[in-house]
Amino acid sequence: MNKLFTYHVYLFFVLISYMVQSQTQIEIINADKISFNKKNNKDRQVLTGNVKVKHNNQFMSCDSAYYYANENKIEAFSEIDIWQGDTLSLKGDYLIYLGNHQLAEVEKNVRFRHNEMNLTSEQLRYNFEHNKGFFDQKAIITEKNKSLKSNQGIYFASIEKFDFYNDVIIETKEETLRSDTLYYWLENEYAVFQSNGSIKNTKINVNAQYGWINQKTGEAFLNKNIKIVNLQNNSILRADTSYLFNEMNHSISYGNALFSMPLNEDTLYLTADTIFQQKKSDGNLLKAHPKAYFKSIDMLGFCDSLSYLTKEENLFLNKEPVIWLDQFQLTSDSIRIILNKDQIELAFLNKSAFIASEVDTNSFNQISGENMKAYFNKNKLSNIEVIGNGESIYYVADEKKNETVGVNKIICSNMNIIIKNRKIENINFYKNPDAMLYPTNQINPENLLLKGFTWRNKTYIKNMIEHKMDKYQLF
Numbered sequence: 334m335n336k337l338f339t340y341h342v343y344l345f346f347v348l349i350s351y352m353v354q355s356q357t358q359i360e361i362i363n364a365d366k367i368s369f370n371k372k373n374n375k376d377r378q379v380l381t382g383n384v385k386v387k388h389n390n391q392f393m394s395c396d397s398a399y400y401y402a403n404e405n406k407i408e409a410f411s412e413i414d415i416w417q418g419d420t421l422s423l424k425g426d427y428l429i430y431l432g433n434h435q436l437a438e439v440e441k442n443v444r445f446r447h448n449e450m451n452l453t454s455e456q457l458r459y460n461f462e463h464n465k466g467f468f469d470q471k472a473i474i475t476e477k478n479k480s481l482k483s484n485q486g487i488y489f490a491s492i493e494k495f496d497f498y499n500d501v502i503i504e505t506k507e508e509t510l511r512s513d514t515l516y517y518w519l520e521n522e523y524a525v526f527q528s529n530g531s532i533k534n535t536k537i538n539v540n541a542q543y544g545w546i547n548q549k550t551g552e553a554f555l556n557k558n559i560k561i562v563n564l565q566n567n568s569i570l571r572a573d574t575s576y577l578f579n580e581m582n583h584s585i586s587y588g589n590a591l592f593s594m595p596l597n598e599d600t601l602y603l604t605a606d607t608i609f610q611q612k613k614s615d616g617n618l619l620k621a622h623p624k625a626y627f628k629s630i631d632m633l634g635f636c637d638s639l640s641y642l643t644k645e646e647n648l649f650l651n652k653e654p655v656i657w658l659d660q661f662q663l664t665s666d667s668i669r670i671i672l673n674k675d676q677i678e679l680a681f682l683n684k685s686a687f688i689a690s691e692v693d694t695n696s697f698n699q700i701s702g703e704n705m706k707a708y709f710n711k712n713k714l715s716n717i718e719v720i721g722n723g724e725s726i727y728y729v730a731d732e733k734k735n736e737t738v739g740v741n742k743i744i745c746s747n748m749n750i751i752i753k754n755r756k757i758e759n760i761n762f763y764k765n766p767d768a769m770l771y772p773t774n775q776i777n778p779e780n781l782l783l784k785g786f787t788w789r790n791k792t793y794i795k796n797m798i799e800h801k802m803d804k805y806q807l808f
Contacts, residue, residue, distance in 0.1 A: 359405055359432045360387045364398075376403045384409070388432050391417050391461055395428070405432035413439065415459075421490070422446040423459055435461040447490050450476040450519055464490040476519050479548075480504045483515075493519040501526075508534035510546060522548035530555075536612065537581065538562040551580035559586065563610075566617070566643060568594040570608060571805050582612040591801040592619065596629060596675040599712070603627040603639070604801045616644025625650075628798045631712045632677070633657040635794045636668070646672035655789045656680070658714045659755040660690045662789065663707065680707040687785050688717060688750075690757075692728045692737065698757065699726045699783045700750060713755075719748040724783050725760065729770065740776050743768040 361367075365382025369375075378400040380386075385394045386407060396411040409428040415437055416422045423446075425439035437459045439445075445452040445459070445466065454472035459465070466488035474481035474495070481504075483497040495517045503510040503517065503524065511533075512526035525545045532539040532546060532553065539562075541555035554576050561570040561577075561584065573588025585607065592603040605621035622638035637652030648670040650656070656663040665682035672678060682688075686705035690698045703721030707714060725748065727741045745766035751759040762768070802808060 356405065356433045357389055358402075359400065359407060359430075361385075361400060362387055362392075374401075376401055378402065388430070389435065389461070391415055391435075393428075393430065398428075406430065407432070415439075417461075420448055423457070425457070437461065447488075448493065450474060450493065452488070466490065478505055479522075481517065495519070505548065508532060508548075510548075524548070532581075534581070536564060538564065539577075541575070551578065551582075553577040553581060561586075563617070566594065568592065570610065572608070584610045586610075589801060589804060590621075591798075591805060592621070593807075596672070597712075599630045599675075601627060601629045601632075602798055602802060602807075604798055605639070616642060618642055626794055626797045628795065631658065633791065633795055633798075635789070646675075648672065655794075657791055658707075661714060661752075662689045662791075663687070663705075664689075664787070664789075665705070677709045677712050679709065681705075682707065685785055686719070687783075689786060689788065691788070696728060696737070696781070697726075697786070697788065698728055699786055700724070700748070701783045701785055702748070714752045716752055717748075717750040719745075719750070721746060723748045723762075725750075726781060726783060727757065727760065737773055739773055740771045740781065741768065742771065742780070 361380065363383055363385040364380035366380070368379045370377070370379065379397070380400055381397045384396065384398050385392065386398070393407065393409065393413070393415045395409040395413040398407050398409040400407055407428065407430040409430070411426055413426065413428045414422065414424050423437060423439055424444040426441035427439070429438040430436070439457050439459070441455060443454045443457045445457055452472055452474045454468050454470055456468055456470045458467040469485050471482070471484050472486060481495065481497070482502040484499040486498060487496040488494070497515045497517065499513065501512050501515040503515070510524060510526075510531070512530040513528035514526065515530070516525045517523070523545065527543060530541050530544055539553070539555065540558070540560040542557035544553060544555040546553040556574050559572045559575050561575065570584070570586055570590070570592050572586035572590040575584055575586040577584045587607045590604060590606070590608045592608055594601045603621055603625065605625040606623050607621070609620040611618040619641040620639065625636050625639040627634050627639070634650065634654065634656040636650040636654035639651070640649045641647070650668040650670070654664065654668045656668060663680070663682060665686040666684040669681040669683065670677060671680070682705040684704065686702050688700045688705065692698060700717065700719060700723070702719035702723040705720065706718040708716050708718070723745045725743045727743070728737050729739045729741055730736065731738045743760070743762060743766055745762040745764065747763040749761040750757055751761070
């Protein structure tokens with residue numbers, strides 16, 4: 334019982350000591366003149382000329398002030414300067430200082446400095462007990478090589494952190510960061526934005542709903558409604574989540590990822606589970622995997638993984654790729670597409686190359702070979718060169734009757750197929766061709782399909798891309 338009583342007495346005196354300490358009386362150090370006017374206010378002392386006061390660890394000087402002893406309050410006018418050592422300074426033209434709360438309310442021409450940070454505004458409240466500053470009017474903050482602007486915010490001096498609200502702008506020589514709500518750590522140059530964030534520099538423009546950015550390391554994590562515009566080639570990447578790193582030159586994006594890139598008078602759209610971008614001094618690298626779907630006006634395709642080198646204008650399709658060019662379906666183990674000034678110039682079909690086109694629901698023109706080269710003119714397929722183990726099945730039509738009269742089956746090592754008006758016009762055969770024309774009623778249906786033939790679901794692949802395009806309202 335005695336121990337409990339002793340503890341409560343100790344706690345009582347600790348609390349009293351804390352209250353006395355937190356409510357230390359303001360001390361007047363200097364004033365050229367001190368006067369009273371009991372008619373106006375018997376408690377108020379009027380201090381004029383070289384006024385200097387002290388409260389706890391902070392000092393204040395001004396031209397003139399009212400001191401309210403009973404309220405432990407100072408009302409100061411003109412050339413106000415409050416400081417703590419050489420790390421903190423608060424200046425302005427009008428001040429209300431509440432000693433019992435260690436709260437300074439400064440107005441008009443406010444200049445606040447803490448370490449290397451400088452803030453200017455027309456209003457600031459600073460709590461010296463909790464080392465927090467509050468502003469509800471537009472403030473401009475400068476620190477080292479950056480400028481910060483906001484209409485409302487809180488400054489936590491102990492950790493050198495700002496909580497900004499309402500139209501926040503952070504500018505450096507390299508980039509501009511904007512948001513409706515943003516938290517910023519000065520020392521770490523680290524920002525967390527909570528609403529409508531944007532990042533702009535000479536390379537990219539970025540928009541996202543949420544995220545963080547580390548300006549020291551050049552990293553950023555973005556979430557929801559992401560849009561990244563590459564200012565070098567005007568490509569746009571949209572996604573639910575993106576991680577940017579290596580001075581913002583690399584990115585990994587996933588969740589409804591959709592990449593679009595202008596191609597002359599066309600646009601290439603690409604979607605995949607994950608899209609990776611890498612900016613290099615000699616060009617950019619784009620990778621998409623798994624399940625990469627792509628589409629333009631003249632081309633539709635799918636592969637498990639895709640890569641694109643901007644400098645060489647080379648597009649690599651790996652693992653079961655398929656491309657539709659007009660009515661032609663192209664497949665092989667891998668496909669390499671070469672572009673020239675944003676137009677398709679050449680495509681290499683490497684190993685198990687196959688081209689098919691639909692005659693009707695159950696009939697297909699087919700060409701197979703070890704490898705193929707497909708040539709283009711203004712993005713239109715012009716001719717196909719078959720290299721090694723060439724075979725073809727081609728339906729012959731009577732153009733006058735508009736009906737199929739036979740099937741031409743040819744085996745030849747090398748071939749060259751001429752395409753005109755989106756149809757096969759002629760086939761040239763090299764190295765001992767073996768050809769046979771069969772009437773349609775005399776050929777075994779089992780012989781109408783070449784080895785390796787498969788007809789892919791074009792509509793499904795088209796819908797996969799257009800679903801993403803519809804999500805981002807690109808129609």
